[in-house]
């Protein structure tokens with residue numbers, strides 16, 4: 339395809355930083371660049387501790403361990419999300435309980451959470467779709483009232499805020515993704531954000547295979563040993579180095595993406611005004627990060643037609659999640675509590691347009707022209 343859906347971010351400094359790790363023979367985890375990335379996240383978000391991980395998937399698994407999720411527990415989340423949001427809890431024996439989304443933001447409907455709570459509920463997992471924050475004040479109030487933990491899936495939320503607070507830093511835990519499809523990348527990677535100091539020591543041990551190796555490296559113990567169940571959740575410093583080159587330029591990357599997002603929005607507004615498509619909605623409490631630009635077609639058939647048309651014109655768009663409750667594993671490990679009024683219907687008509695750092699004006703205009711053309715010719 340001439341215009342791809344995604345191009346991994348690259349700033350130019352990545353190789354220099356990776357070379358430095360290689361030449362210094364410091365390529366395992368928790369080196370200079372991992373520290374720099376953690377500090378950057380802590381400073382940006384205000385959390386007690388950020389720990390770079392091998393993926394957002396693993397950050398969520400760490401959060402599930404720290405939250406003490408166990409067999410028989412229930413965890414509430416939207417079905418319109420990536421498999422990892424659910425897997426992390428299913429791996430611990432919990433049942434995933436889905437509630438419907440809001441059609442305007444595609445985020446969990448905060449007004450449906452309370453009725454899904456039972457004595458078995460332990461946590462709420464809001465997913466900030468497209469880097470647009472969920473209604474966090476309401477969610478935090480519900481969690482407080484029912485003594486539940488909040489684990490924010492902020493895979494797409496780096497640099498985005500809700501009421502001035504960084505996504506991922508509002509709940510008890512937050513999870514970032516630095517996969518190559520995200521605004522800031524290290525190939526595969528993520529981070530666990532910990533709001534409350536009391537979880538930090540255990541998190542450090544869990545991430546280092548359940549050992550106190552970190553204390554050993556700091557010279558605080560003579561030998562390191564097995565302290566509690568854990569796994570290998572820390573990435574190589576070479577990957578961390580790739581990421582740091584981008585975090586250093588986070589504002590520039592964010593502004594570049596916002597420029598594309600705003601141009602899409604403006605240029606496609608006439609189609610929305612004619613009632614042909616719907617455009618994304620950003621609540622006034624939220625500052626988004628242009629992670630994604632999507633439109634909503636009338637229905638599934640129209641969307642599939644548009645995908646075909648764009649592909650025929652060398653442009654690669656993308657649909658998104660197939661709701662988890664309708665998947666093979668979802669049928670076994672989850673329950674949709676309440677009515678699926680919007681989850682399936684809205685997911686079937688959503689289409690993501692190419693969006694990445696350094697998307698050129700001419701390529702973006704080409705996408706816009708072809709979308710408009712499709713509606714002129716076909717609708």
Ligand SMILES: Cc1ncc(COP(=O)(O)O)c(C=O)c1O
Pocket residue numbers: 393394395396419420422423465491493494514515516517526527528
């Ligand atoms: C909402 C959500 N959560 C979690 C993930 C998993 O991220 P990772 O690939 O870093 O494990 C993704 C990946 O796209 C995602 O969209």
